[in-house]
């Protein structure tokens with residue numbers, strides 16, 4: 001199936017000479033949820049701004065629904081809803097007007113029932129007559145989502161949707177995203193909460209220094225790069241690593257009370273049985289065993305060399 005967003009050799013050098021994007025290639029499929037991860041200044045907002053037609057690319061091309069975002073700006077922009085990273089909404093306007101105006105701005109016919117459904121969905125119905133300045137931070141973020149959805153876009157960009165939002169509200173937002181996915185909306189989000197990507201994304205892209213380091217199916221990524229650790233609590237502590245285990249990545253815990261086997265991928269996982277057999281043959285007994293899997297966060301830190 002043709003991608004709904006197609007990004008080719010995209011580069012951006014800002015007026016001051018700073019190169020924020022260095023040739024990014026990325027295809028986004030209809031209906032998928034893609035999380036873009038990267039440290040501060042990686043180029044995430046720049047990338048989103050170009051796709052939304054707010055910033056001009058220096059080189060390369062972006063197609064949205066097959067149309068060029070520079071040449072066919074109006075058409076592509078109408079397909080996109082954007083929840084920006086910075087809150088820039090008129091604080092003296094009401095929730096209802098903010099969302100309604102946004103629909104009009106994108107040239108869509110007024111549809112109060114539609115606006116009502118969006119506000120109810122985001123638990124903002126009770127606040128519809130309140131001015132934005134009268135809302136909490138989390139509610140303001142939800143208004144931004146409502147505003148971005150007002151013209152019924154096919155593609156939704158969420159730039160740090162849950163920054164500074166508490167855990168409960170974050171989960172609530174994830175449910176909103178899940179509902180939108182069911183409606184077939186394509187969602188691209190950036191986040192510094194890797195747990196968020198782990199929870200809701202189908203694919204994960206890692207961007208650093210203006211380059212897309214990887215983009216991969218989340219589950220495959222975890223399987224491929226995720227390390228696992230098997231910990232065997234020994235019945236009797238050992239003074240040294242038993243012989244015959246050199247070919248395994250096994251270490252003795254500091255107090256000698258446990259053996260730790262670090263492995264990666266299915267091949268190494270398959271060696272667990274022979275490892276256990278070799279221990280049994282030496283009469284080494286264990287009283288408990290546990291496994292731990294490295295998280296997306298661990299993988300990210302390894303790739304980028306710092307936290308998100």
Ligand SMILES: Nc1ncnc2c1ncn2[C@@H]1O[C@H](COP(=O)(O)OP(=O)(O)OP(=O)(O)O)[C@@H](O)[C@H]1O
Pocket residue numbers: 014015016018019020038039040041042043044045046047085
């Ligand atoms: N208008 C601009 N002029 C010059 N440089 C800019 C401009 N906007 C952004 N940059 C630079 O481009 C780089 C990428 O910025 P961008 O906002 O895309 O990062 P980001 O990945 O969204 O970061 P964050 O996680 O902090 O939001 C940064 O080094 C930033 O300073």
Ligand SMILES: [Mg+2]
Pocket residue numbers: 044045046085159
């Ligand atoms: Mg940003």
